[in-house]
Amino acid sequence: MLKVGDSLPQFEGKNQDGKTVTSSEFIGKKLIIFFYPQANTPTCTVEACNLSDHYSQLEKAGFQLLGISGDSVKKQKNFHSKFSFPYDLIADDDHYIIEKFGVWQEKNTFGKTYMGIVRTTFIFNEKGVCERVIEKVTSKTAAEQILEG
Template identity: 60%
Template sequence: MLKLGDSLPEFLGTNQDGKEINSEQFKGKKLVVFFYPKASTPGCTAEACNLRDNYSVLKEKGFQLLGVSADSVKRQKTFTDKYELPFDVIADENHDVINKFGVWQLKKFMGREFMGIVRTTFVFDENGICIQVIDKVKTKDHAAQILD
């Protein structure tokens, strides 16, 4: 998994509208990349809506937001439309972006072990250097964690 001081990995993904999103677009900008397990599930919805509700404050502080999950473009589109998300989310079905950030890991839930996305947020400065890793995401108060 990426850690403090690491550089923003080069990536290319497809957003909810089928448009390409790449790391080059964020050069010289502060960037928040948040990984979530599955669109439209309770925790992921709470997290995305908290970021949506605090989007203007995050933008004022200069942050660009980008969500990533292994969902399809169609599922991401439904998610962003239903909850009126003002930021892009990447549909990373092939795990290209997910693997570059190192968030596809062994998880345990109710006695079961399986591979999945570990809910994690990375904050990068204008130079593309990771200045914050949030691995204990508070889904209902996530913007405050980023802004602290």
């Protein structure tokens, strides 16, 4: 998994509108990238809505925000439209970005082992260096976790 001190990986992906977004667009800005397992699921919705509800505070602190999951552009569009998120959601259905960040890992739920996205938030400074990794994201207070750091 990407760790503190690592550089922002080079990547490009399609947002909810099918527009290409590249990591290089964010150099010179503070950036939060949050990875979530699946659009429109209860816990992911709570996390994304919490970040949306506190977006102005995150912006005031100088942050740009990107959400990434393994969903298709169509699923991201539906999720984005349903909740009117003020930030882009990136579709990474081939796991290209997810694997670069190291968040595609073995998970265990109710005794069942499978591969999936580990809910993780990465915070990068203006130079594209990772300053914080939040591995134990609390969906209901995701924005507070970021701002308290």
